[in-house]
Amino acid sequence: MEQQQQGAAARRMATLASHLRPQPASSHPQMEEVPLLMGSNCRAKGAAPGFKVAILGAAGGIGQPLALLMKMNPLVSVLHLYDVVNAPGVTADISHMNTGAVVRGFLGQPQLENALTGMDLVIIPAGVPRKPGMTRDDLFNINAGIVRTLCEGIAKCCPKAIVNVISNPVNSTVPIAAEVFKKAGTYDPKRLLGVTTLDVVRANTFVGEVLGLDPREVNVPVIGGHAGVTILPLLSQVNPACSFTSEEVNYLTSRIQNGGTEVVEAKAGAGSATLSMAYAAAKFADACLRGLRGDAGIVECSYVTELPFFASKVRLGRSGVEEILPLGPLNEFERAGLEKAKKELAQSIQKGVSFINK
Numbered sequence: 001m002e003q004q005q006q007g008a009a010a011r012r013m014a015t016l017a018s019h020l021r022p023q024p025a026s027s028h029p030q031m032e033e034v035p036l037l038m039g040s041n042c043r044a045k046g047a048a049p050g051f052k053v054a055i056l057g058a059a060g061g062i063g064q065p066l067a068l069l070m071k072m073n074p075l076v077s078v079l080h081l082y083d084v085v086n087a088p089g090v091t092a093d094i095s096h097m098n099t100g101a102v103v104r105g106f107l108g109q110p111q112l113e114n115a116l117t118g119m120d121l122v123i124i125p126a127g128v129p130r131k132p133g134m135t136r137d138d139l140f141n142i143n144a145g146i147v148r149t150l151c152e153g154i155a156k157c158c159p160k161a162i163v164n165v166i167s168n169p170v171n172s173t174v175p176i177a178a179e180v181f182k183k184a185g186t187y188d189p190k191r192l193l194g195v196t197t198l199d200v201v202r203a204n205t206f207v208g209e210v211l212g213l214d215p216r217e218v219n220v221p222v223i224g225g226h227a228g229v230t231i232l233p234l235l236s237q238v239n240p241a242c243s244f245t246s247e248e249v250n251y252l253t254s255r256i257q258n259g260g261t262e263v264v265e266a267k268a269g270a271g272s273a274t275l276s277m278a279y280a281a282a283k284f285a286d287a288c289l290r291g292l293r294g295d296a297g298i299v300e301c302s303y304v305t306e307l308p309f310f311a312s313k314v315r316l317g318r319s320g321v322e323e324i325l326p327l328g329p330l331n332e333f334e335r336a337g338l339e340k341a342k343k344e345l346a347q348s349i350q351k352g353v354s355f356i357n358k
């Protein structure tokens with residue numbers, strides 16, 4: 001009996017070892033079909049309860065640390081990592097973390113549908129980043145097509161998923177996503193969210209510095225969009241309540257609006273914000289998942305498509321965006337900023353809409 005058990009255990013280990021032996025990525029064109037552990041050969045019973053999350057562009061500067069953070073999120077049971085390059089390596093690496101989520105990798109367009117099928121939340125950081133001297137809008141020509149293709153896949157394979165769009169220019173890529181979903185008949189404005197959390201993260205940090213407060217205790221609503229003057233911090237609504245001199249208002253508004261450019265210049269050609277962005281995206285995704293779970297009182301700023309397109313304070317819930325909260329009283333400086341933001345936003349939105357409907 002004991003001998004039989006030992007023989008079975010040895011066979012199980014030999015089979016496992018052959019599955020786990022590292023292989024070059026090129027020998028796994030169907031990476032997601034290579035079993036990490038075969039049900040008959042191990043005691044794993046599959047994923048624990050939780051949400052299924054896909055990251056599209058998972059091997060990039062944002063994608064990798066975001067994958068790490070989502071693998072650490074206890075609400076995630078399955079994590080799909082999709083990219084057109086290097087997905088096998090990132091997947092192998094992240095999959096060794098002893099946290100709950102089961103990780104699977106998907107490489108290239110033929111595997112997009114498998115990456116998306118069954119997902120509850122899809123996060124999109126795919127696309128090229130800025131170099132010094134470029135605006136976010138200069139990324140439109142490349143990133144618009146990438147976002148369109150990925151959203152066509154979402155419409156087909158997981159039309160009910162919450163979608164978090166990170167790829168720039170967000171002011172145009174979110175309208176592109178909306179138009180793709182409209183064409184496919186799957187558009188639900190509650191489920192499409194542009195990620196502007198990095199603006200809030202920066203605003204909290206910079207305001208905390210100016211006021212000498214712990215940035216974790218500061219909450220600055222940032223509305224409008226995610227580029228230059230469309231980024232509108234509401235410094236009159238900072239929590240905890242406080243007041244600023246006009247020099248402080250000018251300094252903070254300009255620093256928050258130009259935070260992305262500050263990082264692009266410091267990186268001197270090696271890309272834009274990746275680590276702080278991954279932190280912001282993970283924070284926002286966690287809020288979306290807590291909303292899906294039914295937690296009450298989750299309010300975040302996000303670029304949503306009901307107004308028709310505007311970053312606002314929104315309440316998240318089981319169906320995504322459950323309520324767009326009023327902007328609240330704006331002071332004169334903020335009202336003037338809002339007019340400028342609306343003008344630029346209208347052009348970026350139209351550019352995205354025309355890209356799909358040309």
Ligand SMILES: NC(=O)C1=CN([C@@H]2O[C@H](COP(=O)(O)OP(=O)(O)OC[C@H]3O[C@@H](n4cnc5c(N)ncnc54)[C@H](O)[C@@H]3O)[C@@H](O)[C@H]2O)C=CC1
Nearest residue numbers: 057059060061062084125126127128129166167168198277
């Ligand atoms: N919303 C926001 O606040 C922010 C947005 N961004 C934007 O995020 C995007 C990504 O930035 P990084 O990660 O730094 O760039 P990156 O170049 O390091 O990574 C992008 C990844 O996307 C992948 N990719 C390209 N085409 C793809 C496709 N068709 N399908 C799937 N994956 C594809 C690339 O292979 C690469 O791994 C940029 O557009 C950037 O401007 C960056 C920072 C903040």
Ligand SMILES: O=C([O-])CC(=O)C(=O)O
Nearest residue numbers: 130198259260261272273
């Ligand atoms: O500035 C960029 O190109 C990337 C970005 O959106 C940000 O850091 O806010």
